[in-house]
Amino acid sequence: MELEREGIKGEEKGMCLSVVVNKAYELEEDILVEILSRLPVKILFKLKLVCRRWNAMISSPYLASLHLQNYTNGPAGDASRSLIIYESEIRNYPFLYAEQLYPDAADASQIRLLEIPLPVITGPCNGIFLLGSLIRCYFYLWNPATGTFRDIPSPRYRRANPMQDFDFQDCYSCGLGLDKTANDLKIVLIRHFTHPISSHFTGSSSYSSPEFPSQVSVYTLGTDSWRELEDFTQEVDTLDYNDSCRYLNGFVFWLCSSPVAALAFDLGTDVFRVINDPVSVPSVECFDIPPKRLSLYGNSVALFIIQDGGGGYDMWLLSEDWCWVKYLAITPFVPKDMMVVGNWGENQLILASRVQEPENFEFILEN
Secondary structure (H helix, E strand, O other), X not given: OHHHHOOOOHHHHHHHHHHHHHHHHOOOHHHHHHHHOOOOHHHHHHHOOOOHHHHHHHHOHHHHHHHHHHXXXXXXXXXXXXXXOOEOXXXXXXXXXXXXXXXXXXXXXXXXXXXXXOOEEEEEEOOEEEEEEOOOOEEEEEEOOOOEEEEEOOOOOOOOOOOHHHOOEEEEEEEEEEEOOXXXXXXXXXXXXXOOOOOOOXXXXXXXXXXXXXXXXXXXXXXXXXXXXXXXXXXXXXXXXXXXXXXXXXXXXXXXXXXXXXXEEEOOOOEEEEEEOOOOOOOHHHOOOOOEXXXXXXXXXXXXXXXXXXXXXXXXXXXXXXXXXXXXXXXXXXXXXOEEEEEEOOOEEEEEOOOOOOEEEEOOOOO
């Protein structure tokens, strides 16, 4: 744009760009990497064509990690983040899903709706989403910034469904996260054997118990392979919302039916942890929306529990010692057909319904 403003066009602009590239080529590699890590992804793709050295640097995991760090912690902050919305056609109650908003998006007309050919299962983790089908058990990793997909091989289990003679069906819970010890992206797939439990907003749930153990497989991106872990036998009931899974600091979290709040999986040690509800949760039959939701808030896992009577939500944060701490109460609430999706920034809550675009409501702190 500066070149256009100064009246430099055509061949002259190409010569100026060539001079800039040649000067940059003479820089020390650590300085050059730092500069490249602050450029937009589209520009980086063009710069990969400059030479093999630049292509190798831009394609390196180190620059990708540094680029993500600068993007997350840079001066633009939330202003550079995008909104990703999809409408689920699988559930009987197809809520809109909203993770991040532009701060200056005053209305939904400023939001671009992406055409995604596959259902979004979970994400993002370091800018990567997991797409595919939990019914047919095929998966793809998707990078919205580059528009690229990676096909993930289907897992192979050593044992067939042990409950198929009793009409038990395969049902899956899936998570995506980063193993910080190995700095590698992983997919966790829990294979349950259960009867479908109909519900007007959950569709089904996945039950595990000592009598009906679940099979667990972990995919590692670095080796492009699955490995099967020991059966999971603890008694939990994971809920099959499309967005019921969250990743934070090396752990994957799944929302569960009460009295369990969430199931956590350590990607570094392959260890599960069951986290109970902080308080009694109202029965699902009392409301037309889920009575609790799992989200992230800052550097904490957040649990939203609907208040008795449906007048609002209580927000709980998970502490470092795995205890729930009540953070705030959100009241008064909004129309009954809306549910909590997550939060945006420090004082706004994202709500969604089956008939409306995402809306933002200010938090009201409880005295």
